[in-house]
Amino acid sequence: MTDSNSPSPVTVADRDAVRIITVNRPDKLNALNGATLDALDAAFVDAIASDSVRAIVLTGAGPKAFVAGADIAEMNTFSAVQGRDFSLRGQRMMRRAERSPKPVIAMVNGFALGGGLELAMCCHLRIAADTARVGQPEINLGLIPGFGGTQRLLRLAGRAATLELCLLGAPIDAARALALGIVNRVVPAAELEAQTMAVAQQLANAAPLAVRGTLDCVNVGGECGMEEGLEYEAAQFGLMFSTQDMREGTSAFLERRKPAFSGT
Numbered sequence: 253m254t255d256s257n258s259p260s261p262v263t264v265a266d267r268d269a270v271r272i273i274t275v276n277r278p279d280k281l282n283a284l285n286g287a288t289l290d291a292l293d294a295a296f297v298d299a300i301a302s303d304s305v306r307a308i309v310l311t312g313a314g315p316k317a318f319v320a321g322a323d324i325a326e327m328n329t330f331s332a333v334q335g336r337d338f339s340l341r342g343q344r345m346m347r348r349a350e351r352s353p354k355p356v357i358a359m360v361n362g363f364a365l366g367g368g369l370e371l372a373m374c375c376h377l378r379i380a381a382d383t384a385r386v387g388q389p390e391i392n393l394g395l396i397p398g399f400g401g402t403q404r405l406l407r408l409a410g411r412a413a414t415l416e417l418c419l420l421g422a423p424i425d426a427a428r429a430l431a432l433g434i435v436n437r438v439v440p441a442a443e444l445e446a447q448t449m450a451v452a453q454q455l456a457n458a459a460p461l462a463v464r465g466t467l468d469c470v471n472v473g474g475e476c477g478m479e480e481g482l483e484y485e486a487a488q489f490g491l492m493f494s495t496q497d498m499r500e501g502t503s504a505f506l507e508r509r510k511p512a513f514s515g516t
């Protein structure tokens with residue numbers, strides 16, 4: 253629990269249709285304690301429910317870290333049951349972000365370690381500063397990843413990279429993370445915010461129902477077989493023909509003008 257005098261562990265701000273969610277414990281390198289996980293979950297519930305929000309950027313406060321992991325001080329005295337519950341609490345929050353119908357971009361401004369990399373991996377895109385370092389160092393604490401790291405890293409970067417990162421526990425730099433497919437882009441640290449916001453604005457201007465359909469297909473397809481995935485895609489594709497935005501997008505192309513999407 254945070255007392256009323258503590259700064260909020262998560263802050264939110266809007267820039268046009270982009271909601272920026274910031275983990276705000278810079279003196280602890282934005283480590284995720286239970287209160288921070290709950291505040292993040294509430295921030296995602298609100299962003300998803302807010303009609304004015306079309307894209308979400310997730311980042312960490314301060315110059316050093318995105319998130320340096322789950323809070324080691326809090327975990328130090330956990331029982332097995334508390335450990336399981338903490339894992340479920342983080343997994344629930346990260347699953348909510350992953351299944352968000354609005355696109356979520358992780359703006360990785362520094363260390364993304366342990367729970368921090370897990371948090372970045374539940375986002376739909378990851379843009380990293382060239383100074384960022386990412387890893388799953390839990391093994392050095394006698395632990396394993398507990399917020400989906402073994403599962404999402406496996407799906408994102410494959411078995412070899414997952415076993416290397418989780419078993420050896422050594423962080424890697426942004427360039428290697430890019431080569432392994434763990435992040436989508438690496439940009440100079442000074443340009444991180446501008447470049448991330450440009451991508452977020454592009455997504456905010458895109459047809460919301462098509463964005464949602466794409467996210468749904470990739471989420472569902474990543475967790476089922478090819479036949480079911482193709483069937484789901486065909487159903488979603490068909491659904492697009494019931495939208496105003498599909499008429500607008502195709503008409504704008506034929507009329508050689510820019511589309512104006514309404515989200516209907």
Ligand code: COA
Binds near residue numbers: 279283284321
């Ligand atoms: N949990 C709790 N506190 C953390 C933390 C974490 N995961 N990561 C950093 N902090 C705290 C430190 O304890 C320190 O607090 P203090 O000033 O009250 O002592 C503060 O954040 C600054 O960290 P510090 O270690 O002094 O910074 P550094 O620049 O020397 O090292 C790291 C940076 C990221 C290499 C180092 O903090 C680290 O290894 N953190 C843990 C990473 C990890 O194992 N994550 C997985 C957790 S499951």
